[in-house]
Amino acid sequence: MKYKLNCVITVITILFLLSFKVFTVNAQSEKNALISQPGYYKIEIGDYEVTALSDGTCMLDMSKLLLNAQPGEVQKILEQNVLNTTVETSINAYLIRHGEKLILVDAGCGTTMGNTLGLVTKSIRRAGYKPEQINAVLITHLHIDHIGGLTQNGKMVFPNAILYINKHEASFWLDSANLKKAPENAKQFFEPAVTAIAPYLKAGRVHLFENGSQLFSGISAQDAVGHTPGHTFYSLESKGDKMVFWGDLVHCGVVQFEDPAVSVGFDVDTAGAAMSRIKEFDKAAQAHYWIAAPHLSFPGIGHLRHAEKSYIWIPANYSIIRPK
Ligand SMILES: [Zn+2]
Structure with missing residues (x-):
């Protein structure tokens, strides 16, 4: 039985590495020379300090990764924005500080995706904090690029943190019975999710919550089903x-x-993800709140506004002056 399970895990891991290679360029195989960047950016939201933390970047081939686009649409838009079809794409995490309390939102991919990534703990230290100080980690979803950084060599990177995970997310990815019936593009994410969460589960440091829960004073969870x-x-x-x-x-x-109808190959439910995207774009553009997005160019903080049938991203204005 144990042998069979090991075989299944090995096959899944190989599939994961192969399929990720379809979308990523230079990820696992070669070491890239890196430019040293600070890797953090701070902004204040009322009484809270939010620090964007860079986990690094990876090269994604958008001509293969993006789905439901019109023929030639992706190439045309990228060209207009002075980008090639292979786009250097950020992975960002965020640290919320309220008094002494430190709450991380996602944890990057750790050592799982090559030397251009896995910089979250370095960015935390550069921002003036230590991983052991983190009290909680809020997980947006259980994909490797958001949770791989939680664990290293089977040990907790944030040993004093409680992980907060949506109940539906945990019951989908952490139950091996779902693996067989999962869509093909989702199978690769099961084993890495189990590995990343395991030491926290063992230590009793996982809190599962319902959609819409208030988790801390001023911080609530909002259902955004579709991508997972x-x-x-x-x-x-x-x-x-x-x-x-x-x-x-x-x-x-x-x-x-x-074009918000354009989806991504990693979506578990492509139509649901597109619906979530259109609904949220509309809401964000109307209410004009701040957005923090893990795959927008670092720090991934800004606002959205309407422009006829599309939207325009307005990155945060660089600021060093504390608001009065
Ligand atoms: Zn992601």
């Missing part, structure tokens, strides 16, 4: 200011803001 079955946004509100941490609503901003 329990995909979750987190909303932070303080003194009339608001920021929504999106999770994977957008993978290629310039294309998907122009």
Whole structure:
């Protein structure tokens, strides 16, 4: 039985690495020379400090990854935005500080995706904090690029943190019975999810919550199903200011803001993900709150506004002056 399980895990891992290679360029095989960047950016939302943390970048072939586009649409929009079809794509996590409390939103991919990624803990230290100080990690969904950084060599990277995971997300990815019936493009994510969460489950440090739960003062979970079955946004509100941490609503901003119907190969439910995207784009553009997005160019913080049938991303204005 144990042998059979090991075989299944090995096959899944191989499939995962092979299929990720379809979308990523230079990820696992070769070491890239890196430019040293600070890797963090701070902004204040009412009484809370939010620090964007860079996990690094990876090269994604958008001509293969993006789905439901018109012929030639992706190439045309990328070209207009001075980008090639293979786009250097950010992976960002966010750290919310309220007094002494430190709450991380996602944790990057750790050592699982090559040397251009896995920089979240380095970025935490550069921002003036230590991984052991983190009290909680809010998980947007259980894909490897958001949770691989939780665990290293089977040990917790954030040993004093409680993981907050949507109940539907946990019951989908952490139950091996779902693997067989899962869509082909989702199978690769099961084993890495189990590995990343295992030491926290063992230590009793996982809190599962229902859709729409208030998790902390000023911080609530918001159901955003589609990309994954329990995909979750987190909303932070303080003194009339608001920021929504999106999770994977957008993978290629310039294309998907122009045409929100364009989906991504990693969506478990493509139509549901597109519906979530259109609904949230509308809401964000109307209410004009801050957005923090893990795959928009670092720091991935800004606002959205309507432009006829599409949307325009307005990145945060660089700021060093604390609001009065
Ligand atoms: Zn992602």
